[in-house]
Amino acid sequence: MNFHTRKWVKPxxxxxxxxxxxxxxxxxxxxxxxxxxxxxxxxxxxxxKYISEIDFKSKAEEGDIIEIGIEPVKFGSSSLTLRCEVRNKMTREVIITIDQIVMVSLDAAGNAKPHGKAKIEYVKNRLSD
Incomplete structure (x- = not known):
């Protein structure tokens, strides 16, 4: 799981x-x-498009720093299914888990658009030298 984002819990x-x-x-x-x-x-x-059951495992309080982890689960023809875990940055205690978040790629008219992807790509690998 990649934890790219941190949030500071404010009042x-x-x-x-x-x-x-x-x-x-x-x-x-x-x-x-x-x-x-x-x-x-x-x-x-x-x-x-869809968020599966949300499982709150612990709380976060003012002043806590949390981090949000996302990992891919499956590529559909126009969708990407992700898994999420949020944890306390300092204690590593899990705050919430979500097994499935389905994101759908759309065209300009708002219809599902095939994306042609089948695996994770990193931006650095898309750039030519």
Whole structure:
């Protein structure tokens, strides 16, 4: 699992219990999944189609630094299925896991668009010398 993004839990991210609001965390995860899919599918027009069961394992509190991990699970003809784990950067305690986030590549008209990808590619390998 690659952990590319870190977030600092601030007062505006908290729920009435003074812990990280789940909706805020899901917003961050959805954004991270979209960015990952955009880069992998080389298409800035992607949408979230499906998010599987969300399993909250522990809480995050104000001042915690969390990191969001994303890894690919499967390439479909127009989709990319991802797995996500969020953990506390300092303690490594898992905060949340999501087994499937399905992102779909779209054309200009908003229809599913085949992407032709079958494996993970790294931007550095796409650049010519």
């Amino acid at each position: 505006e991210d908290l729920n009435p219990n003074r812990t990280l609001f789940g909706g805020r965390l899901l917003e961050w995860i959805d954004e991270e999944a979209a960015l990952y899919a955009i880069i992998q599918l080389e298409n800035s027009n992607v949408v979230t």
